Amino acid sequence: MLDELRGISINLRGLCGLVVNLFLFVTPDFDQAEEWEKRHVWHPFTQMREWTTPDHHPLFIVSGNGPWLRDAAGRRYLDGNSSIWTNIHGHNHARINGAITEQLSQIAHSSFLGLTHLPAARLAKELIDLLPDSGLIRVFYSDDGSTGIEVAIKMAVQYFRQTGLPTKTGFAAFNNAYHGDTLGASSLGGIANFHDRFAALQFPVTRVNGLEELDRVDGGTLAAVVIEPLIQGAAGMRTWPAGMLRQLRQWCDQQHVLLIFDEVMTGFGRTGSMFACQQEGVVPDFLVLAKGLTGGYLPLAATLTTEKIYDGFLGDFSESRAFFYGHSYTANPLGCAAALASLQVFREERVLEHVASVIPVLEEGLEQLRQLPWVRDVRQVGLIAGIEVGAANGDMFDRRERVGAKICSAAREFGLLTRPIEDVVVFMPPLCVSADEIRFGIETIGRAIEAACGSKR
């Protein structure tokens, strides 16, 4: 009897061991992962000496649902910057998940060089249909916002070279602009902290502060002007005066200069309309889309252009007029499938109507934040907001104090994730955000400002 009981107990122990082993196998060991992280991973825009200190424990995001993210400890956070301005319909959206899975069961990737596929053809048609009568009729795919800009740069230069104006190789761009980090895109950028350290490698750009300064520029050698329409993102959510785009279009037409709209951030409903340029009824020669193109699921970019530009590349093979540009993952089928599903969600869930209904909630919340003594300014376009903080006497904080970062750390403790741009706190939730979730986000930013600035006068 005793032996039998001992046998059962040994078996039970074995079973427990098995369960524990299984548990360890399926439950990732985040302490171990943190060690690998700190020893081997290098993060963008990050002082790694700080990142790797023993008392810094990086946040491991393990899942998402709608506008919410969950970390390894099971804590929930509102995704207050749409996972760096990419996510549109929320995380784990059944329609987009399904489309990617369906595409995956066919093929994940094949080359777009000399071959094609249905999702890319269909997506081009759907994108063009979003801009009826605009004259934008061609879609060139690449991988992300930066490469989408590179495409526009190179297309503009090669276009003039092949249409009898080879000296038009210059570009004009605005102060504080941000168009990406590849060398071409960063040449166009005008934010010292991002761009100046690579000045030796960047091509010269005619830099202007606003339209008035552009009026003094001779467009003779310019190929194109580039702008983030309605609002400059990385500059700290700075808005342009109304009517600016139309005037810019006129200037470009008079000067025979092409116009590039960088809608990498503003595209796909963020500003309240599908594209920012539609709010002023202005059509560019190049429209660059990325980030939200796939609903924020996968890297994919599209540079849209006109028949006129496209025609400049046609000719006999011997003339070598084809556009010389491409990447290995150009028009990745999974990305195209996600993008098609995202556009379907826009239609099925009447996303732009929802956005219109919650924009006033954000407006109201921002007005409340404006009352805080440390809020110097709030800027908003659609569901994009920047809250600029400073000393209660109106001065700016010393940037070395990193107050914006401290506010975001406090917000994280209260259940909101976002990143600052210096002392501007960004609030840009996924478009599926509810009125209550916006209120929660705003309230949390208010609490975080109080927590970080409360002792400052």
Ligand SMILES: Cc1ncc(COP(=O)(O)O)c(C=O)c1O
């Ligand atoms: C307006 C704008 N253009 C281009 C880019 C670069 O996009 P990506 O980071 O996908 O290369 C960004 C990124 O924030 C952006 O905001």
